[in-house]
Amino acid sequence: xxxxxxxxxxxxxxxxxxxxxxxxxxxxxxxxxxxxxxxxxxxxxxxxxxxxxxxxxxxxxxxxxxxxxxxxxxxxxxxxxxxxxxxxxxxxxxxxxxxxxxxxxxxxxxxxxxxxxxxxxxxxxxxxxxxxxxxxxxxxxxxxxxxxxxxxxxxxxxxxxxxxxxxxxxxxxxxxxxxxxxxxxxxxxxxxxxxxxxxxxxxxxxxxxxxxxxxxxxxxxxxxxxxxxxxxxxxxxxxxxxxxxxxxxxxxxxxxxxxxxxxxxxxxxxxxxxxxxxxxxxxxxxxxxxxxxxxxxxxxxxxxxxxxxxxxxxxxxxxxxxxxxxxxxxxxxxxxxxxxxxxxxxxxxxxxxxxxxxxxxxxxxxxxxxxxxxxxxxxxxxxxxx
Ligand SMILES: [Zn+2]
Numbered sequence: 001x002x003x004x005x006x007x008x009x010x011x012x013x014x015x016x017x018x019x020x021x022x023x024x025x026x027x028x029x030x031x032x033x034x035x036x037x038x039x040x041x042x043x044x045x046x047x048x049x050x051x052x053x054x055x056x057x058x059x060x061x062x063x064x065x066x067x068x069x070x071x072x073x074x075x076x077x078x079x080x081x082x083x084x085x086x087x088x089x090x091x092x093x094x095x096x097x098x099x100x101x102x103x104x105x106x107x108x109x110x111x112x113x114x115x116x117x118x119x120x121x122x123x124x125x126x127x128x129x130x131x132x133x134x135x136x137x138x139x140x141x142x143x144x145x146x147x148x149x150x151x152x153x154x155x156x157x158x159x160x161x162x163x164x165x166x167x168x169x170x171x172x173x174x175x176x177x178x179x180x181x182x183x184x185x186x187x188x189x190x191x192x193x194x195x196x197x198x199x200x201x202x203x204x205x206x207x208x209x210x211x212x213x214x215x216x217x218x219x220x221x222x223x224x225x226x227x228x229x230x231x232x233x234x235x236x237x238x239x240x241x242x243x244x245x246x247x248x249x250x251x252x253x254x255x256x257x258x259x260x261x262x263x264x265x266x267x268x269x270x271x272x273x274x275x276x277x278x279x280x281x282x283x284x285x286x287x288x289x290x291x292x293x294x295x296x297x298x299x300x301x302x303x304x305x306x307x308x309x310x311x312x313x314x315x316x317x318x319x320x321x322x323x324x325x326x327x328x329x330x331x332x333x334x335x336x337x338x339x340x341x342x343x344x345x346x347x348x349x350x351x352x353x354x355x356x357x358x359x360x361x362x363x364x365x366x367x368x369x370x371x372x373x374x375x376x377x378x379x380x381x382x383x384x385x386x
Pocket of ligand 1: 068070228304306
């Protein structure tokens with residue numbers, strides 16, 4: 001079964017050519033066959049196909065790759081957001097509220113909430129999402145979160161080291177042992193990745209040494225590494241991620257010159273994933289995307305959709321923030337939200353429109369990709385179902 005997609009106003013391939021690697025084409029069409037892109041070329045020489053979708057002048061892009069999200073949770077923390085906007089600072093402590101609500105929720109409640117969040121993402125053009133655990137923080141609750149996540153994505157991340165749960169606050173070492181031991185053994189079969197909130201500036205999160213123990217144990221168990229680092233202050237997260245060959249270190253809000261140098265040196269293996277929805281929702285300083293790009297760092301954009309620091313599932317919103325507040329060009333932001341996210345997940349079959357790639361596509365109610373940041377807040381992007 002083949003489908004010809006034609007009438008494309010601007011085709012955004014993210015093939016690495018052109019400004020920021022955006023690779024735009026005009027008067028082009030593509031053919032999808034068995035879920036893969038089988039042909040891309042001038043519309044005038046398009047081959048015949050079993051069916052035709054005419055997008056009537058709209059822009060077609062790779063579906064967004066949201067490489068950082070926390071979607072398995074129950075409860076509501078809107079009051080915490082309001083308090084923060086009134087001046088209260090954020091230190092990671094609110095995560096415990098979500099932990100209590102998530103532990104108390106039954107499977108059906110969590111599954112329904114997760115499905116609704118994924119549907120909300122698809123409705124805004126996201127075709128791949130990474131989903132973390134981290135609101136269970138017991139062996140059984142973390143394993144349950146990962147099993148639920150695996151129902152909606154292949155990119156499942158074990159985040160037992162999100163925070164030290166309240167009941168173990170007096171026994172941090174015991175909790176690290178649990179995360180790197182019995183909990184890891186139960187969770188590893190359900191996950192591809194292991195992640196840690198490496199943030200000595202938060203009394204709830206983990207030091208560099210604790211993070212190293214967790215990540216090395218995860219790697220030993222066959223998981224690939226991701227790190228939350230340098231969100232709230234300068235810290236060891238970026239250096240640790242680069243040293244251990246993590247696929248991505250996420251947040252990167254507070255970076256020293258040495259951190260940037262480490263990310264440049266590690267650019268072939270480790271991406272810096274920026275999450276500006278968090279800075280928006282916590283009223284924090286923006287990461288310096290311009291400096292990272294100019295230095296040669298591999299940059300991705302993601303939502304960090306979570307109930308505390310950014311309850312937005314919108315990649316177009318993140319793109320608009322990156323352009324308006326972080327010095328990225330509209331093209332660079334789109335590439336970071338597609339091919340960049342794929343790279344942060346070590347995937348080369350998504351985030352681009354090339355022959356052989358998955359036919360994960362988004363369509364914009366707009367003639368070109370500039371509208372994603374130009375028309376901020378307007379729901380112009382959605383997944384193109386082929
Ligand atoms: Zn996160």
